[in-house]
Amino acid sequence: MRLHRQRAIASLALVLATGGVSGESIAPTYRHDWSEARSGLAYAGGSLAAMQSDDVANPGMLWVDRGSELWRGAAVSAPACAGCHAEGSMRGVAARLPAWSAPAGRVVDLEDRINACRVVRQREAPLPRGGDDLLALSAFVASQSRGLPLHVEVGGPARPAFERAQAFYVTRRGQLDLSCANCHDALAGRRLGSETISQGHPTAFPAYRLEWQGLGSLHRRLRACLYGVRAALPDEGAQLLTELELFLAWRADGLPVEAPGVRR
C-alpha cells in the first residue's frame, strides 16, 4: 500500500516535471489574469474550429433544431415556451447564467432555469439532467447568446456560493491529488498525453465532444475532469457543480459564448 502511494507520488512528480513546474502549491487567495483568457477553441485546432463555425457541420446544431421544436411545444401538453417568450427574447440569457435565484434560494444554471419554468409554469415534470431533451432546450437557448460576452454576477447573495466554488477550484483532490488550478491555471497550453490542456473556460457548453459522440452539459464535462483525477463524482445537477459553473463563468468573464461548441 505504502509502496503504491510512493509510486503514485513518483509518477505524479514525473507528470509535473514534464509539465515544467516544480510542484509548488497554489496560493489560497485566487488571482486571475483576464488579459490572458483564451477560449478552449484556441487549443482545439483548426479543424475543430472550422467544424464549430459551420452550422451544418457542427453536430451540436442537431440539438439546437430539436430544442427549437421543443420550444414551440413539441412533447408538452402545457403552454409552450414560445407562448410566453417572444422570438429572440432569450438572447443574452445564457451569457448571464449561472445566477442567484431568489425563488430557489440558491445559484441556478440554465438547465435549472429551464426546469423551473417547466415545473412552475408548464406544470410538467422536470426534464432529467443530461437527457437529450434538456440538452436540446439548453443548446437552443444558449445558441441565441452566441458571440455575446459572458458576464455573471458573483456579488450579493451569490457570494458564498462563489467562494465555495473558488475554494473547490484550488483544492487538491482525488487519488492524483490535483486541483483544477494545478492544470488549468498552471499548465494551460502544455500537453497532457496527446491533448493540449486548456484554460478550462466553459463558453462552449453545452458542447459536442467527439469523445462523447454527442452533446453534453458542462456538468458532464466537470465530472469527466473529476473522474480523471480519481475524485468523488457529484451527480449531474449537483449544486456543487452549478456553483463551480458560476466560478468558471466569472473566470471566463468577457469571453464570447460559443454554444453549441465542438470539442475533442
Next chain:
Amino acid sequence: MAFARIVVPPAVARGEAFEVRVSIRHPMETGFRVDDRGNGIPRNTLREVVARYAGVEVLRASLGSGIAANPYLRFFVTAQDSGPLTVEWVDDAGKRGTATTDVKVDG
C-alpha cells in the same frame, strides 16, 4: 421527431451542380462496445441512406460501423427543376427516418 438537418443553397441555377449537406442524429453503435455492466451493446448503425431529388434517386450510400456517430454527408446534385430533395434512412434496428427540403431552381 426530426433529429436531422438537410441544407441546400437558397437558390440554384438550372444545369449547375449544387451542394447538399445532410447531418443525421444517430449513435452509430459499432456492436463492439459494452455497457457499464459488461453486457454487449448491440450493433446499430445507419444501414442505408437514400437521397431523392424530385422523385429521382440521386444518392444511395451504405454506411457501417466505420462511420462516427451523427453522420455528416456532403454531395453534389445537378439542378434541373424546383422540387423536394428527400433523404431517407434505415438503421440496423429497422428504424426509418426522413428529412426533406425544397430546392428552388432559377430560370
